[in-house]
């Protein structure tokens with residue numbers, strides 16, 4: 001079955017919804033295809049105690065602010081509830097669950113295929129996020145280690161780790177939050193490939209958004225790129241991380257050199273581990289774009305704004321700063337979505 005539309009948005013997380021908001025406002029005929037059974041993108045899959053690194057009013061999509069959360073930093077379920085209500089509020093045309101397998105060129109159209117169904121679209125916005133591509137670096141000994149190796153995507157609660165020797169790998173926010181939590185029930189070793197860079201206490205998503213805004217303004221007016229958040233630090237001191245630091249749990253060792261049968265090792269030194277938890281990030285989930293052959297050696301798609309350089313009918317949203325400053329955050333993606341929809345050029 002083939003359906004013709006102006007725009008297909010692939011992915012119904014926050015980035016897809018932000019695109020939907022502006023597409024609706026511009027009066028385009030569009031559909032959002034999402035492979036999950038329910039709303040919320042990646043948020044229903046994160047660990048339940050995860051809290052945003054910004055207050056609700058700094059974590060809103062265009063048009064409708066996220067309802068306030070009583071003590072400032074909302075939990076993941078609050079985001080799921082908000083995204084669910086957002087879809088209804090703006091009556092966004094979302095089809096679920098629809099897993100897009102490929103996007104290919106066919107004359108003047110891009111054809112989006114999902115099983116036996118296909119959509120012919122004049123433009124495609126890809127907003128498939130990163131959660132489905134957890135990244136784990138390769139280290140010697142990974143195959144001989146007899147304990148369990150998990151990734152952030154596998155983590156649910158610290159009770160699952162009670163009494164175990166756990167090594168958490170990674171220097172970002174997820175790793176820091178997991179160390180803070182797991183260290184309450186397990187003997188926890190934190191390893192990072194460079195010393196952890198904590199943001200000053202009190203710098204949260206608000207400051208990060210302001211930084212992203214300054215960067216967007218500089219880039220838009222042709223000024224020198226002032227750099228992103230990376231220049232400031234990596235780890236937001238959310239209350240749980242602050243509390244863990246105060247009890248001395250947030251000290252990191254250098255990255256180990258190898259895994260052994262029953263732990264990890266640096267030269268002659270070793271440490272026992274039942275579990276190695278890789279909090280080592282994600283890569284963009286772009287497998288459906290393979291037929292278009294757009295990716296470069298970094299695994300991303302070169303873009304100008306949000307538009308793919310080698311396929312001007314394709315736009316990318318979310319994923320990381322490479323699709324727009326702050327595009328992979330709830331607040332920042334609104335700005336990227338607005339300019340992506342403005343860039344669509346549907347008049348030709």
Ligand code: FAD
Pocket residue numbers: 010011012013014015016033034035036040041042043046050051052053054059098099100101127128129130131132174205285288317318319328329330331
């Ligand atoms: P997603 O939420 O992943 O949505 C993409 C959707 O596309 C999903 O439903 C997915 O299943 C679907 N999909 C994927 N492939 C296909 C396909 N082929 N066909 C159809 N559908 C497909 N940001 C903040 O602003 N504040 C925070 O505090 C914050 N904390 C974070 C904590 C963690 C642990 C992580 C990982 C991220 C955090 N982020 C935060 C960053 C960001 O807001 C989230 O990653 C967010 O989920 C990104 O939204 P998205 O719409 O780009 O992708």
